[in-house]
Amino acid sequence: MTDVAASVPETEAPQVAAEGPSKAAKKKDKKKPAKKEVKPTKDEVKEKKVSKQLARIKEEVARRREEEERLKREEEERERLLEEERKRQEEIAAKEREQRERRKQKEKEKRQRLKEEGKLLSDKQKEDRRKVLELLQSRGIEIPDEKGEPVAKKPQYTKLKKRGPQNKQSGEDNQPPPPDLGSPNEPKDEGEALLNWEAMADELLEGNERDWSESESTSRATEAAQSTHRPENSEAFSHSDVILTEEDKERLIEAARKRIQVVQDFALMELNVELFYRNTNPDEYINMVPTSAHSGDGMGDLLANLCLHLQNRLSKRLAFSEELNASVMEVKELHGLGTTIDVIVVNGRIREGDTIVLAGQEGPLATQVRGLLQPAPMAELRVKGSYQHLKEIQGAQGVKLIAKDLEKALAGLPLYVASDLGEELYFKEEVSRGLKAALKAIAVSPLGVYVVASTLGSLESLLVYLKSVDIPYSGINIGTVHKKDVMKASVMVEREQKWAVILAFDVRVDRDAQRLAAELGVRIFTSDIIYRLQTQMEEYV
Known part of the structure; x- marks a missing residue:
């Protein structure tokens, strides 16, 4: 019993000893004063903000420079590809010129051969030959052909009698005589005549004036006669398209030959042209619109093609863009308003209160727009009169800007709108670079x-x-x-x-x-x- 009683205090004593120090430590901790946090001063906070803002500006400037370098590399690559494409096109053009020369040589040899054989005749020679044949046939003389065999006599048809006043009163219409079918050796159909234009290319122009470069009077007509020309006795319509009708085969051949001659003249100048209604590849062939400088025919087609070409080729320039494109045109002082600037806004928007950056006599200027003035409709900025006060303006328009510190502004250079401090610094560099480049040029x-x-x-x-x-x-x-x-x-x-x-x-x-x-x-x-x-x-x- 004594042993057990003695053992109990021994086991509890360490626990008391262990609990004692922890309570004492807690009391000491309570007695220690709490450390006060040191608050940064206003200057330190301002310096931190400025440093962060400068870091963001530097990152923005670096990013913009990287973007400019990337665009520059892309532009150089694009120029290299264009140069390669240009060389390839030159090689193709050289091959085409060689082929044209070979074709011309073959055509020349063919014409010479036909001329030696007597098959190449002018219009006057054909007409004389036809008259002689008709005269001989009317007298019953048999004419041998090239093989020496006599040609059968053609049947004689009575000519149409002229209708007198009695026939006109009876209500009959005057019908034109049937067209002359030409000499026996001429082609029998219109398609064959058009295919033989090469053989008659030189002789057809003898005695005719070379006025085709000034006025080409051929254009579309009907589906059955795609290669026709304007008749001599037709009226001129300056406000309409070219009006054409089908005529004899000689005129069809002449019109087709002239069109091809014009195309060849342009080809000698290394230009590919095609009639506008036949051009299926405008990227490689230039549209050719037949017009008349004397009567004004074809001007409707010319204006329509011009408008269509501009809308297709300049669609990006004609379309509105939110990116600002504006230029300062003039700096002037107005009574009651102070110094103002006249600005042409091509694209983008300018609002009242925006921060603008423009060139000045002593360097770039950054100021805030106080007012946007615009004259009355159909009036100019230079004319004195009442102005309309606007809150916003978008391109393409002219506007008069009112702002501070415009006395030293320079005209003739672009104007920018900055949304924050980073863009303001960037646009100032752009303005300085543009002014230096303009002076160095x-x-x-x-x-x-x-x-x-x-x-x-x-x-x-x-x-x-x-x-x-x-x-x-x-x-x-x-x-x-x-x-x-x-x-x-x-x-x-x-x-x-x-x-x-x-x-x-x-x-x-x-x-x-x-x-x-x-x-x-x-x-x-x-x-x-x-x-x-x-x-x-x-x-x-």
Whole structure:
């Protein structure tokens, strides 16, 4: 018993000892003060936001550049394929030319053979031959053929008597005489005559005027006569298609031969043409529309084919697109509205409140649209009058934009609409790149005057004038005349004092630039009228 009683405290003692430290630890934890979380400052939060936004912008710019490189590679691949296709087409054209030359040689030999045999006759010769045959047959003379056998006498048919007034009063209609069937050696049917046009190609044109390139009067008629021509006594209908009827076989052969001659003339210029109603492959053959410059026949077909061709070929350009395509045409100041810009919107939309990016005299400009003005229907933007205030406009239309900081805007360059900061930065780079490319495209000479203008259009017109009077130009710029422009023009003082001149058209000259020009000996001619500026330059030279 004593052993059992002594063992109980020994087993419970460790449990008490174990529970003791845990309770003490809990008390100590309760006594420890809680750590306070340090909140970031406003500057740190702002820096984090800006860094994240810059990272997104950089990713967007990188993505756009990758997209541009991909498009560039695709364009190069497309150009390579087009070049290969062009070479293949040239090879095919060369083979076709060789085949045409061989066919022409064969045709020439065939015509020469027929001419030697006496089978190639002109219209006049055929008519004389027919008259002689009729005269001989009427006298009962038997005419031997090529084999020497006499030809049977043709039966004589009495000619139709002319109907007098009595017949007309009886209500009978005047019927034309039956068509002449031609000489015995001529083909018996119309199809055979059309097939023999090659043998008579040269002789048929003797004595006729070569006016086919000016006016071709053949076109569609009936299904039975697809190769017909316009009769001489038919009336001209300038507002309708070409009106044709079927005539004798000689005229059918002549019309078919002329059409083929026109096709051959175009083939010599390496152009494949086909009559518009027979053309089943417009990609390889150009539509040929017969018209008359004298009567105006065929103009309906010409206009219809032109409209159809434009709708088929330029469907993408004619269709509306949501991608903005707009250009700044003019920068002007209106009383009560301030400086405004006239914009042509070809595609896309511009809304009031949009952020626009355009070129400026000192770099790209980003501003917000405050108003959209449009003149009354059937009126121009340049005409003064009342304007309609719009909330939105879509292409293709002209509109006058009201916004801030348009005093230094440049005309003649595209306008963009940015939806966020990333697009705004991207479009600013695009505007700068486009302006630099436009200025670099203008070739300058090492010696010459320095030209500054307000817009690209006025700059180009001024440069055209300088070329016409043999005045070289060594530098160009758009916008206000600054000190850097004077420094560039002052280079001519050391090279040739005569060309140390700045021509400033419709721009402002900075005071510091004027002071520096007086010190360096650079003359500045300024005017808002281009003709007055030209007069000043002519007097100086």
